[in-house]
Amino acid sequence: MKIKKGDIVQLQIEKYAFEGKGIAKVSKNELLGINDTDGAEKNYVVFVHGSYPGDVVKARLTKIKKSYAEAITTEIISASPDRVKAKCKYFGVCGGCKQQDLSYQKQTEYKQLQVEEIFYKLGGLSNFIVEKILPSDDVYFYRNKMEFSFSDKRWLTKKEIATEDKFQKNFALGLHIPKIFDKVHDVDECFLQSELSNSILNFTRKFFLHRNTSVYSTKTHTGYLRNLVIRQSYHTKDLMVNLVTSEENDELLKEYSENLVNSYPAITTIVNNISKKLSAVAVGDYEKVYFGSGYIFDKIGDYTFRISANSFFQTNTKQAEKLYQTALEFAELKGDEIVYDLYSGAGTIAIYISGKTKQVFAFESVQSAVEDAIVNAKLNNISNVKFITADLYKSFLPVAQKNKLPYPDVMIIDPPRSGMHNNTVDDVIQLSPRKIVYVSCNPTTQVRDIKMFSDAGYKLIKIRPVDMFPQTYHIENVALLIK
Structure with missing residues (x-):
């Protein structure tokens, strides 16, 4: 007898994986309904969509590989004690709030564990401090x-x-x-x-x-x-x-x-x-x-920002202050540093840290965002931030050299989910700042980039997850690297 795609199997969910999947560890004999008599370890992994640790579920197999399978929950036989009733009537159909049936405390616990697992196991990184996740004050009605x-x-x-x-x-x-x-x-x-x-x-x-x-x-x-x-x-x-x-x-x-x-x-x-x-x-x-x-x-914080229809602005305003404050605390600015801010958007981070440093040079690819940033600096009477249009998907260093900018002491980097382009990583390494504060909405691409910095002589000192998106599996993370 052979397991095949479409089979319904019963599984005990033991762990929680990144992007909202429960994990069951079984032997293939168990999947086939055969009693294990040889003492073999449970080493076959099944990723089960729509499940949480503590659940016993029936699930339909959707993908079968040599070392793992994927499945979708069809029935909850015994529910995890961490489950709660979803608030929204569209839950399970709309793809927005995939964790709405999980208690918020557990949401943050699992997000913390997921970030740690990505850094330790996927990244192979060690000997760094993991600070406790910053939960969101509002778990509903938080998006702007x-x-x-x-x-x-x-x-x-x-x-x-x-x-x-x-x-x-x-x-x-x-x-x-x-x-x-x-x-x-x-x-x-x-x-x-x-x-x-x-x-x-x-x-x-x-x-x-x-x-x-x-x-x-x-x-x-x-x-x-x-x-x-x-x-x-x-x-x-x-x-x-x-x-x-x-x-x-x-x-x-x-x-x-x-x-x-x-x-x-x-x-x-x-x-x-x-x-x-x-x-x-x-x-x-x-x-x-x-x-x-x-x-x-x-x-x-204390700063006002103009937002146009197409401006990027953190969608959880209250939590954005916690995120930026974390980045500022990681940077430990003394007031005499030159700071480069990459992927600066409408200038929110650059302006937020401006009172703690000598000069900020903020680089952004989107011209309309740069124009918003210039307005935002004027709104807040900020004179020590310069906003520069540069293609961060190719190479920004020639722009910095053309403008004869001083080399940075600290760099704050907040790229999109896809992370940094290799050319941009190379530019940062060439500039050789003594500190890098890396803010990311995707810990997987963040780890990929941090490994490149590690190979170039940077040490990961500490990280801190910040939950910007309750009810979803998305998580922001701040990392500090020192040359």
Whole structure:
């Protein structure tokens, strides 16, 4: 008898893996239902989606390899004591909050263990300090930005398909189903942003449905509506509605804006991003402002930041201060250092640390972000930060040399999930700062890059995870390296 893809097996979940999978360790005989009599160790690993340590589950095998298998939970026979009731009715269908049925204390414990495992086992790193994870004060309604998608193909759940109710199948406004890019799950509430955000979402759906407005198709590349992006300030209560469309339509947008502001006076600006891109990215080629200034403002610590429709700004404002403070504490600035800030975005980290150092040179690839950063420095009367446009995916060192910048004492690096380009790593090594503070939203790529720095003579001193995204398996991590 041989196990095969599609088989249902019973498993005891013992550990938790990165990206939300439970781990069962068994022998293949156990999978086949054969009693082990030879004393062989349980060394065959099954990664089980939708399970937690302490669960006993039935799971369908989806992938079978020589040393491991993958499976999806089909039935929970005995639930882990760490399970809780999910708050959202879309849990299990929408791909956003995959840990919503796990107690928040356990979420942070597992995130801490996952980061440690990545550094110790995947990275092979040792002799460094692991500081305790910083949990989020808010575990719901913490996001300052939500991005919803329009689709001409609505995803129907099994329950909806089983009913005889009629659904609007060619219009949806909501969130994508994991790994399905052409269909959207129509949602009327989300617990990650505010209740006001949900109201605006539902108003927008009703407004455009009533007018039979066309929806952009990723297949034919025709249609009007692409995305709805809602940005809310935590400290100032500013609120931006950004509608992303494939073309201009002044008459319709004016009507939408007037109706929206009349219904929700808390809205401070409405922007229309027009995108001709074929890819499903909620960033326009240009924008038009229909109400307000086109910007919102928020604070991190003592500093105020202007945020445009396409600016990068940490989505958990309260937690961002903890993240930046951790980076600042790791840097241990004395006040006389030259600091380079790579992937500086709208200048949030550079400005946050500016009062503790002599000079900051901040490098960013996106020109609009650099323009926002320059404005943010002026807003805060900061004169010791210089923002520089440089391609961090090729090489930024020639730009620094062309501008005759002094070499850095400290570098703060906060790249995207993909981590640093090898050329950028080489540039940092050539500049040879005595300290590197590496902030990452992906510990796996962070470890990959840290190993390259280690090979060049840097020692990992300490790390600290910071939970920016409760209910999800995503985790930020700050690392300190010294030459």
